[in-house]
Amino acid sequence: xxxxxxxxxxxxxxxxxxxxxxxxxxxxxxxxxxxxxxxxxxxxxxxxxxxxxxxxxxxxxxxxxxxxxxxxxxxxxxxxxxxxxxxxxxxxxx
Numbered sequence: 001x002x003x004x005x006x007x008x009x010x011x012x013x014x015x016x017x018x019x020x021x022x023x024x025x026x027x028x029x030x031x032x033x034x035x036x037x038x039x040x041x042x043x044x045x046x047x048x049x050x051x052x053x054x055x056x057x058x059x060x061x062x063x064x065x066x067x068x069x070x071x072x073x074x075x076x077x078x079x080x081x082x083x084x085x086x087x088x089x090x091x092x093x094x
Contacts, residue, residue: 006032006034008035019077021077022076022077022078022079023076023077024074024075024076025074025075025076025077026072026073026074026075027048027072027073027075028070028071028072028073029046029054029070029071029073030068030069030070031057031059031068031069031070031071032059032066032067032068032069033059033060033065033066033067034065034066036060036065037060037065038060039058039060039061040058040061041060042058042059042060043056043057043058044056044057045057046071046073048073048075048083048085049082049083051083051085053073053075053085054071054073057071073085
C-alpha cells in the first residue's frame with residue numbers, strides 16, 4: 001500500500017515544512033487521484049515558497065485514476081532565507 005490517507009479541499013491549502021539550515025533539498029511531492037476518474041476534473045498548481053513550480057497538474061491525465069505520481073523538485077535555501085529553484089525533474093509514476 002503506497003497511500004493510506006488522503007487530503008483534499010475545495011479551497012487552497014498548504015503544508016509548512018520548516019527548514020532551519022541553508023542548503024540543497026529535494027522535495028518529493030507524492031500524488032494520487034482517488035476520487036476523479038477523467039482528466040480536467042481536478043487541476044492544480046504547486047508552489048515552493050512564493051514560486052509556482054508546477055502549473056496545471058492533472059494527476060489523472062498523467063498517470064490515470066488511483067495511480068501514484070511523484071514529482072521531484074530540487075531547490076536551495078540560501079542564507080537570506082530565499083528559496084531558489086534549481087531543477088524540476090521529470091515526473092515518475094509508480
